[in-house]
Amino acid sequence: MIYSMTAFARKQFKGDWGTAVWEIRSVNQRYLESYFRLPEQFRGLEVNLKDIFRKRVQRGKIECNLRFEASSSNDNALSMNQELAAQVIQNTQWILDKAGSGTFNAIDVLNWPGVMQTPEQDLDAVTVELMVGFEQTLNEFIDARAAEGTNLAAFIEQRLTAIGEQANKVRSFMPEVQVWQKARILKKFEDAKVELDSTRVEQELVILAQKTDVAEELDRLDSHISESRKVLKKGGPVGRRLDFMMQEFNREANTLGSKVINSEITAAAVECKVLIEQMREQVQNIE
Template identity: 80%
Template sequence: MIYSMTAFARKQLKGDWGTAVWEIRSVNQRYLETYFRLPEQFRGLETKLKETFRQRLERGKIECSLRFEANSASSTSLSMNKELATQLMQNAQWVVDQMGSGEVNPVDILKWPGVMQAPEQDADAVSAELMAGFQTTLNEFVEARAAEGANLAVFIDQRLVSIGEQAAKVRDFMPEVHAWQKARILKKFEDAKVDLDSTRVEQELVLLAQKSDVAEELDRLDSHISEARNVLKKGGAVGRRLDFMMQEFNREANTLGSKAINTDITAAAVECKVLIEQMREQVQNIE
């Protein structure tokens, strides 16, 4: 299986602590680069996130963001330490009684440290839930890359089939080309009213055949087609390998075009170059 470097995944999480949204997106890149946008209280997760990406991905520019909204109800509800408040009131009233004047201010009792308490969220527990949600998001993200990669593999294989068809056409043309070359040489001798020397004719035909022989280029095209299919079948991080192969394909197509001596072969060479360029553009998106 091959993987595209272009993908997106989004996951919303809900808990007693509030809500969170993970988003992961990527585009093609020569190497693996990761960028994070995290709330300050979860900045410590970045190292773990980087390592997780490194274990699952090979290439691509990855942008990962987390939006976090704490549960306002749980964060604003307060609880009272009634035992401490009772002790404070008793002690404060004793002081008032001793002084013979004044009164106990309830607000002052409530302001005393420890009397009113806001529930503290378990940061480790929240982080654990967020990381579990991240793993789910990452799994969906990798699946999206795989689905797009499968589409790219089909696209490339279709172009490989078409290149093979063009190579087969050129092979079919070659006997006709050789016959045309022979007739052309004989016509030249005839027009020049030169006595036909079988050895001379044979030499001319050999020279022309060498200049127009594309068998080697066609064989290499077939070999590249076979190798490209093997690479696609093997899967994994094959983008760089396929990119190199596109250069090899293009080299053979250029040579084929330079040796073309009739419009049919020229058209086949041009079509091959178009197909190769289409593959090369898509290969840039493969991990």
Template identity: 45%
Template structure:
């Protein structure tokens, strides 16, 4: 299925597994390339490379922030074991040091329990845990992509609507051009009459030919409509299209500028301004397209 994706999205996914509870939050915003950052417990750092690959296989652009909260299985929490010998050693060493001063604080049992190795938990199978984490991350990414596609569908409709408006302006310009030239010819004739200047018909015709050449925007209109058609075609590509659309916006803007520079009346000037507004509206939204 061919869809347009936005780079701006958010997904939250929670999953209960045999190896624990996994809670994901993924945020993405527009970016020229794919940039991924993680907020993970240190115990999950060995899985980071595999997680990055899964994300890069799913997304092509965007600044992506991934956060994972993990809770060990309840049975593992109930299976805590204490290394009594180590706890005794820690306490004995503390008492020995405390004998060297008169201001020693009493032993904090909680601090003793937090000493590395005093409390032991059931060790989880790391390969199985990695497979579980990656599978859960895939589900979270699926949610993110679904959000990106919904946002992208709205952007696509907006772009198509603007393309239709640009086509309408191009057609109006084509229709108005003969009337514009005729009106300008009449104004020139009236001005010559007011000044009581004698001008040979051949010379007047030469001036009108030069004016028509200067005001001829047929090529610009054709290119404008070709670019609009290419935008619509690009929206149907089954691949990331953001950069290509951005390039097409530059081409459309170039033709709109040329149309404005060749304007000889207020209508074509207004058409040029309207085109630039529509193109800028598309350009701003295209920055969010993957």
């Protein structure tokens, strides 16, 4: 399976504790980098989340966001720690009696840390549910990468087929090109009114054949096509391998275009370069 580095997944969850939304998105990156935006009370999850990503994803710049909204009943329900409030009042009064003057404000008592309380949520239980939601979101995220990867593999396969067709076209032209080049050499001798020497002609033709022989380049193109298909079939994190193959394709296409002086073969070489560039752009998206 081929995986794209570009994907997005979003999932919302609700419970007695409130509402949570996980969002995971990724873009191209040479290595694996993960960034998190988590509510303060759940910052402790980051180490665990990073470890999960390392096990499931090989490459890409990943942003993982969690939006958490506690239920309104938990937000608004206040209770008073009456025992603590009584101790605050008693101690404050003792200080005032000793000082012999001064007053205290009842609001100050309410503002004393711990006097007014909101019911504490069971964060461990909430965390368990949030992690279940994260796993579901991550699965959708991986599925999205796989679906896009399948499309990328099909795109590359089409271009590989087209490059093979261009290579075969060049092969079919080569006999005609060789005949044309031989006639061109003979015409030059004739125009120069040089007496034809069979040995000299043969030497010139051999030199020209060596300069314009593209059999090796065509064979290498076929080999690169075969190897690229093997890489696609193998699957997994193959983006770097395919990127290397694109460099090899370009090398052969450039050599092919520079060896033969023929408009049709030159056009085939240019078309190969266009196809290779299209593949190279898409390979950058593959994990």
